[in-house]
Amino acid sequence: MANTLNVAAPDVIRLILQYLKENNLMRSFYVLQEESNVKLNAVSNVEMLIRDIHKGDWKNVLYSITTIELSDETLINLYEQLICELIEYKENELAEKIMNECIIFKKMKKMYGEKYQKLEDLITMNSKHVNKNVLYDGITKEERRNNICMMINNEVTSCAPSRLLALLGMALKWQNHHNLIKKNKDNDNFDIFRNLEKNESKGIDVYPERILKTISFGKESNVECCICSYTHDYLITGSSDGFIEVWSWLTGQLNSDLTYQSDNNIMMHDNPIVALCISKDDEILISGDSKGLIKIWKIKTGSCLRSINAHTNAVTSIHFNNDQTQILTSSYDLSVKIFGLKSLKCLKEFRKHSTVVHSCAYSLDNSRVICGTEEGKIFIYNQKTCECITSFYVYYNIKDNIIFPSIHTITLLTKTLDELILVCSKSPYCYLMNFKGQIIKTYTYLADKVEENPVHFVSACLSPNSKYVYCLAENQYLYCFNYNTGKLETQLKVLEEDALGVLHHTNQDLMATWALDGTLNLIQ
Numbered sequence: 001m002a003n004t005l006n007v008a009a010p011d012v013i014r015l016i017l018q019y020l021k022e023n024n025l026m027r028s029f030y031v032l033q034e035e036s037n038v039k040l041n042a043v044s045n046v047e048m049l050i051r052d053i054h055k056g057d058w059k060n061v062l063y064s065i066t067t068i069e070l071s072d073e074t075l076i077n078l079y080e081q082l083i084c085e086l087i088e089y090k091e092n093e094l095a096e097k098i099m100n101e102c103i104i105f106k107k108m109k110k111m112y113g114e115k116y117q118k119l120e121d122l123i124t125m126n127s128k129h130v131n132k133n134v135l136y137d138g139i140t141k142e143e144r145r146n147n148i149c150m151m152i153n154n155e156v157t158s159c160a161p162s163r164l165l166a167l168l169g170m171a172l173k174w175q176n177h178h179n180l181i182k183k184n185k186d187n188d189n190f191d192i193f194r195n196l197e198k199n200e201s202k203g204i205d206v207y208p209e210r211i212l213k214t215i216s217f218g219k220e221s222n223v224e225c226c227i228c229s230y231t232h233d234y235l236i237t238g239s240s241d242g243f244i245e246v247w248s249w250l251t252g253q254l255n256s257d258l259t260y261q262s263d264n265n266i267m268m269h270d271n272p273i274v275a276l277c278i279s280k281d282d283e284i285l286i287s288g289d290s291k292g293l294i295k296i297w298k299i300k301t302g303s304c305l306r307s308i309n310a311h312t313n314a315v316t317s318i319h320f321n322n323d324q325t326q327i328l329t330s331s332y333d334l335s336v337k338i339f340g341l342k343s344l345k346c347l348k349e350f351r352k353h354s355t356v357v358h359s360c361a362y363s364l365d366n367s368r369v370i371c372g373t374e375e376g377k378i379f380i381y382n383q384k385t386c387e388c389i390t391s392f393y394v395y396y397n398i399k400d401n402i403i404f405p406s407i408h409t410i411t412l413l414t415k416t417l418d419e420l421i422l423v424c425s426k427s428p429y430c431y432l433m434n435f436k437g438q439i440i441k442t443y444t445y446l447a448d449k450v451e452e453n454p455v456h457f458v459s460a461c462l463s464p465n466s467k468y469v470y471c472l473a474e475n476q477y478l479y480c481f482n483y484n485t486g487k488l489e490t491q492l493k494v495l496e497e498d499a500l501g502v503l504h505h506t507n508q509d510l511m512a513t514w515a516l517d518g519t520l521n522l523i524q
Contacts, residue, residue, distance in 0.1 A: 013036045014040055014159075017038070018163055042068065044159060044160065046153060072107055079104050080119065081145065082098070084136060085141065122134075205509070207463075208478065211522070211523050212523055217518040218518050223501075225274055228503060234249075241272070243268050245261065249522065266302075267287070271289040274314050274316065277318035277327065285299050286320075292311030292313055293309060293310070294307065294310045308344050316330045319362055324341075327341065328360055330358070332356050334351075336349070336353075336371050348386055352388035354375075357374075358373065358374065371410075374407075375404060376425065390436065396427050408424045424457050428456060428457065456474050457472065459500070464506060468481065469483050470504065476494065476497065478493075478511075480492075494521055496519070498515050499515050
């Protein structure tokens, strides 16, 4: 593709090598060079190196060439010139020491025996008057230096100083321009490693103890999906009557700042809303319905910007990519697709699976797509090639019978260095897994005893700081587990019947649960 820019792995290593050299981390520099077999072979300013050679500033020259790879021919000429000039200035002892200790002179002895012998003879003569014509082979010292400069110029490239930091700065600028960084105008400190502000305020995770408010959607309607905004006090619901409504988390009322809701101009579809997704700046909302239609909305005005006939059956999940130019969707029509938001065209389709995909997600760097299916199998695809990298089943045992439960939700963990997913399936177990299918942690309300008819989980989510894992079960109870230990901390009945889903506020100790009976409970 014309828009694709390939960067060679050795070039990345050279960026790191340059950084190590500039910060005088020479031991790390040499170890990385040795392990990667990649040489920096560049200096921040070739002209300065050449100027040092012209001036005969050999201390700086030798320091500069320690981190670059020169041909034997060039090195032999350079060190020969150094020895000749030391002899000229009556520094015979130093010249002899350098010849005995530098490996390049052993190569010189093999390749140019006469040259080597001449230097040895000149050192041992220790004459008060040195014949420069003999010393420099009939040409001047300046001409010899100039010849070496030409050889160096042909082999060494120039690279702007602090190139790695410059590229990181440009990348951050680009991300900031596309609103991919949570930016606080009063805070200039940014943690590039974790991609967040250094003093970004973090609430303390507290598990819920009571139902705060109940929103009733009536007997003929119920919430099908629900999401939380990133920066505003928005709780956005999609219901079975096709309405999309924006509520206040704190009051449990329709958000009064959005005038179109007050005027009863509700965002809506002709069919039930079954999937929602919001941009990181809270500007754009994506909705998907039970017929496979996707609409793109501007939240502030409630206006529909575009629509896509994305699938032939109900949409099950929608996700933005990192730069918010594409969306990843899954559906009951068995397909997982990527659409461009400008072209509205399907750019990629993933088809290795053969059953309904209930949940999908991008990896943190968007290089992979994770899909959870009806058959209890998780597929991981290469986003670029659409090739299935790996797949694995999620299963559990009941009296020696292996059960492969349907995958309800896959939640990507964003606040960990490891690539982990929280997998909620139609079972009494919720798993923390890596991309290889290994179970890192198991969350279950079951003790050591085996129940014949265990209650299954229907949905799961994480607290903002990943301290707790919340699992909503068919018995209308919300189970709270300690993320690190897997211990059941508490349980709370949060609904009356037919639990459907659970959601946690992005940064406050507020949660929402909804059910088929038309109720949505805000809990704290």
